[in-house]
Amino acid sequence: MKTFFYNIGYFMKEAWRTIRMNFLSNFFSIIGTGLILFLLGLVTVGTIIGNQFITKLSQEAEISAYFVEDMGVDAAKELVSEIQNIQGVWNAKLIDEMQACAMMEDMLGEEAKILELFEDNPFKAFIEIRIDLDAMETVLSQVASLEGIDYVRDNRAVLKQLQSIIRGVEVVGYLITLAVGITTLILLSHMIRQGIYNNREQINTLRLLGAPGSFIGFPYVLVGVLLTLLGGGLAIALLILLIDGGYPKISGTIPFLPLPSQTLLIQQSATLIVTVSVILGVLGSLFGLSSIGKDNR
Template sequence: MITALRRVVKAGFVGFWRNTYVALASVFVLTVALFVIGATMFLDQLLSTSLQTLKSKVDINVYFVPDAPEEEVERIKNAVASLPDVASVDFTSREEALQRYRENNKDDEISLQALEELDENPLGATIAIQAKETSQYESVARFLEEQRELEQPQTPVIDEINYARNKESIDTLTTIIKAVEQASLVVMIILLTAAVLITFNTVRLAIYTAREEIAIMRLVGASNMFIRGPFMLQGIMYGVISGVLALLMFYPLLIWLGPRTEAFFELNLFTYYVAHFGEIFGVLVGIGVVLGLASSILAVARYLRT
């Protein structure tokens, strides 16, 4: 068993180096395919980060009346925070709202003077609510309106819910996010399919050059596994070498792209590449090995059937 395995491994390496041009062509095509796959991974990460940034800039603000009881404000805040659709609730007290107003209008002497003439703080507390998904804001707003309806008319707590003002922007953003996610998925499927087909045809062409050798091995009684083994090893070698080359090709490219993507998308792709190097290496080399191995098995199977 060990002797047979050694022969298979030796035959695989010999076949790889003997057909140098064919091997280089296979590695080149597979490297390009893996580079395209890797590029779609980075593009998907850029899109995800951009969409997440857009999501973080959308929220619902609830403005409470200035004299709203603190326990009622706290109750509503905790009720909203417990909703499964809510990602975060940011509370701003009356004092914080007043301080923020003064900072934002520090150059407006008229507004500051009018504020000083008032006997008490005219601003109420607020909560800024972020949902987990933009499509969930409607259910959160509905819950807030229900809370508003439970209030006593003579002692209102909630002054305003700005969902109606932001609804158009939220709906537009939700549509954009869904469209981008669907388009990204379609593009990735098309590129992966193209990579598989191109790799399979290239490896099949490489094995075609060894068809006479396969026929001779069958004539002398070699088992199917012994015939298939060297080509399977070559397919694995194609995948490993191509995966490493594709990974190395990204290094100088992402050094150049990193600062630019950080400026436009708030994500430095080179930093992401370094931080997730192990994962990216595993994915590219893994896909390369699977493509090379599967292509070799399918291509050899054709000659074993004839």
């Protein structure tokens, strides 16, 4: 360990010398790694936004319970308090015909003119129930079994579709991460092997002088980590540019999409990219280094 600390300066110098020796190839491998990691960053950002969207939607999961037509307002209010007591129900509210019509007008916006075609209010009073998404099945069956409830409408289908889209994005994310990993490892181990080949005389001499494998190999691990970190830095820079430019546009065009905070998004993606860079750097170097030390010469 003492020897390691004594030689930190030497290792860094050697790593820098190895990078300089093959500067153009290393420069392009940084660009390549950067673009690959940028892809990973894009997937990460997509997954973070998607998950946030699902969480928000889940928190605001609503069902509508319609009661029998001849039920009076008092009986309906009693039903509301009964529903309120069911486990998994956060809030229950009676919406009368007028409120139901106003809500629809809000939803339709400019298209609300179509409602003028009706002579009478076509909407029925109902009970709006905000629930815990995880308890949806139980709540639904309990509400439906209450006396006076005609039928219950839920938005499970929409939520399930959204969840499957997010799951799809996640699977694509895993595949891209795998592809990023394999590509970076191949690229990097090739660069390290090239570095080792260029320094083969020196490595051979060090071996004959009794240098341990860790002493010979550590500068190359540093090279690998440095190359992927520089690539990671490039990916983060591109991602920041994209988020800075794209965020206001997304939140402007899709105002209902609950986006996570920009800083948090950048922080989380950057942390992931840096971690992946370091891991890939170390692994890629170790793969490359496996060509050292096959014999004693």
